[in-house]
Amino acid sequence: MMAGKVKWVTDIEKSVLINNFEKRGWVQVTENEDWNFYWMSVQTIRNVFSLEAGYRLSDDQIVNHFPNHYELTRKDLMVKNIKRYRKELEKEGSPLAEKDENGKYIYLAQSPYPGSHQALHRRPVRQRATGAEAGSPRGLRLWAPSKLCPLCGPADFVPVTFMLPADYNLFVEEFRKSPSSTWIMKPCGKAQGKGIFLINKLSQIKKWSRDSKTSSFVSQSSKEAYVISLYISNPLLIGGRKFDLRLYVLMSTYRPLRCYVYKLGFCRFCTVKYTPSTSELDNMFVHLTNVAIQKHGDDYNPIHGGKWTVNNLRLYLESTRGKEVTGKLFDEIHWIIVHSLKAVAPVMNNDKHCFECYGYDIIIDDKLKPWLIEHGQRPNPQVQPDQRHPQHRGAQRGDPRLQVEQVPAQGGAGQLRDPVR
Numbered sequence: 548m549m550a551g552k553v554k555w556v557t558d559i560e561k562s563v564l565i566n567n568f569e570k571r572g573w574v575q576v577t578e579n580e581d582w583n584f585y586w587m588s589v590q591t592i593r594n595v596f597s598l599e600a601g602y603r604l605s606d607d608q609i610v611n612h613f614p615n616h617y618e619l620t621r622k623d624l625m626v627k628n629i630k631r632y633r634k635e636l637e638k639e640g641s642p643l644a645e646k647d648e649n650g651k652y653i654y655l656a657q658s659p660y661p662g663s664h665q666a667l668h669r670r671p672v673r674q675r676a677t678g679a680e681a682g683s684p685r686g687l688r689l690w691a692p693s694k695l696c697p698l699c700g701p702a703d704f705v706p707v708t709f710m711l712p713a714d715y716n717l718f719v720e721e722f723r724k725s726p727s728s729t730w731i732m733k734p735c736g737k738a739q740g741k742g743i744f745l746i747n748k749l750s751q752i753k754k755w756s757r758d759s760k761t762s763s764f765v766s767q768s769s770k771e772a773y774v775i776s777l778y779i780s781n782p783l784l785i786g787g788r789k790f791d792l793r794l795y796v797l798m799s800t801y802r803p804l805r806c807y808v809y810k811l812g813f814c815r816f817c818t819v820k821y822t823p824s825t826s827e828l829d830n831m832f833v834h835l836t837n838v839a840i841q842k843h844g845d846d847y848n849p850i851h852g853g854k855w856t857v858n859n860l861r862l863y864l865e866s867t868r869g870k871e872v873t874g875k876l877f878d879e880i881h882w883i884i885v886h887s888l889k890a891v892a893p894v895m896n897n898d899k900h901c902f903e904c905y906g907y908d909i910i911i912d913d914k915l916k917p918w919l920i921e922h923g924q925r926p927n928p929q930v931q932p933d934q935r936h937p938q939h940r941g942a943q944r945g946d947p948r949l950q951v952e953q954v955p956a957q958g959g960a961g962q963l964r965d966p967v968r
Contacts (some may be wrong), residue, residue: 550573553571553572553573553574553583553584554574554575554576554580554581554582554583554584555568555574555575555576555582555583555584555585556577556578556582556584556585556586556624557582557585557586557587558587558588558591559586559587559588561767563712564586569908581625582608583607583608583609584608584610585608585609585610585611586610586611587610587611589616589799589857590614590887592610592611592612592614592616595610596614596783596898603898604898605828607806607903608900609900609902610901610902610903611901611902611903612901612903613752613798613801613895613896613897613901613902613903614896614897614898614901615894615895616903618891618894619888619890619891619895619903619905620897620921620922620923621735621736622733622772622774622921623710623735623772624735625887625891626705626708626710626774627710628890628891628894629886629887629890630703631890632889632890633703637691649658649908655967659714662686672766674933678881684755685818686968691698692780699728702916703774704879704883704886704887704917704919705918705919706777706778706779706918707721707776707777708774708775708777709721709774709775709776710735710772710773710774711732711752711772711773711774711775712756712772718775719749722749727747727775728747728777728778728780729745729746729747729778729780729823729825729828730743730746730747730772730775730776730777730778731743731745731746731775731776731778732744732745732746732747732752732755732774732775733773733774733775733776733921734771734772734773735771735772735773735774736771736772738839738923739837739840740831740837740839740840741839743831743835744829745778745828745834746828747825747827748776748798749814752775760919774842779858779910780823780920781823781912781913781914782821782910782911782912782913783858783862783911783912783913783915784817784821784913785860786820787820787821788816788817788818788820788821789816789817789833789834789836790814790815790816790817790836790855791814791815791836791908791909791910791920792812792813792814792860792880792907792908792909792911792917793812793814793815793904793907793908794808794809794810794812794857794880794884794906794907794909795807795808795812795904795905795907796809796884796901796905796907797809797902797903797905798888798903798905799823799902800897801850801888801892801897802892802897804888804889804890804892806884806885806888808884809882811856811857811858812857813855813856813857813860814854814855814856814857814860815836815837815838815841815852815853815854815855815861816841816853816854816855816918817833817834817835817836817838817841818832818841818844818845818846818847819832819833819834819844819846820833821833822836822908832844834884838852838853841853849894850881854944858890860875861877863905864876864915868915874904876911876915876917879916879917880909880917883909883917883919884906884907887902887907887919887922901951905922905923906922906923907919908920908921908922908923909924914932
């Protein structure tokens with residue numbers, strides 16, 4: 548770097564990226580010049596790390612994706628890795644994998660610790676920052692990881708999910724246990740609500756199969772893979788509307804596992820009031836919170852975009868449900884982040900030149916249990932819909948209000964703390 552200036556390049560022309568780089572005084576260059584920071588598209592990342600390219604990054608270069616980032620961001624691979632993680636915990640005899648007489652996870656399903664136990668993990672240990680933590684931006688706080696505790700969950704944080712067509716027979720067996728349930732189908736390789744639909748009858752899947760020109764579910768086909776998950780039919784509602792949380796998590800390294808959570812996450816609301824009625828299964832304005840879907844609704848507000856900040860959600864829950872249960876909910880959300888990252892850490896190519904920005908989508912049910920729905924591999928950096936919204940202003944000016952958690956690579960489990968206030 549010349550005169551301490553970071554030289555950057557991107558092949559994604561988004562104002563929120565460019566504004567951030569320029570406000571830091573970084574110098575834009577072309578990809579054919581020497582650069583330090585390259586915000587790449589997924590296709591460019593594939594090319595850089597392909598064996599044919601033979602490209603080698605120098606010590607002063609960093610890119611925004613790990614080579615196999617898709618292990619967490621593809622819906623089918625995310626589920627596969629989390630299921631493997633559970634089995635490994637069981638094999639190791641981890642207390643986290645203990646089950647009850649019905650075969651249900653005890654600690655992986657929820658985090659039923661009393662207030663005194665919760666307070667134990669909230670005690671900060673202030674240490675002098677070293678290594679990567681030295682010189683961290685204001686707002687980062689280092690917390691010492693706690694011992695592995697069987698009451699620190701959850702890890703059973705994804706709805707029952709199957710891959711289609713591969714798991715069709717397993718899905719049918721599960722479906723027949725509760726034939727009145729609703730399921731949601733999603734294409735594995737798409738985003739922004741594309742290709743998603745809900746079903747509550749096996750005949751609907753067979754129709755989809757015929758429409759997709761797939762001859763059989765019992766054998767693999769060249770058709771696009773889908774995941775089918777038990778639909779969270781009892782979501783927490785605010786103003787009668789369904790919503791989800793979008794939280795941004797930055798991974799700097801998987802070994803040791805170190806992640807940062809952006810303070811200004813937000814809620815995305817549907818524009819139409821929620822109903823579990825089967826007559827509305829096709830109404831995506833009721834069921835899908837994606838802005839790409841909701842912005843086409845008649846009641847969409849382009850000023851606030853149907854969004855709340857996470858801080859507003861927290862204040863609402865504290866006033867309606869109480870501070871203790873609200874704190875427990877956010878602790879569980881933070882543990883979802885930890886467990887999901889630990890699930891893919893063994894298979895992730897932990898290249899020192901890489902980092903990753905994940906967009907976590909979390910749904911909270913009416914019992915205040917959080918569920919991980921998916922991760923965004925390319926959380927849209929477009930400032931949308933309006934720069935006047937608080938979290939968009941913060942993102943644009945590169946607001947460093949983050950919080951840090953270090954999770955040890957061996958045996959222990961750390962803590963993601965509540966936002967620095």
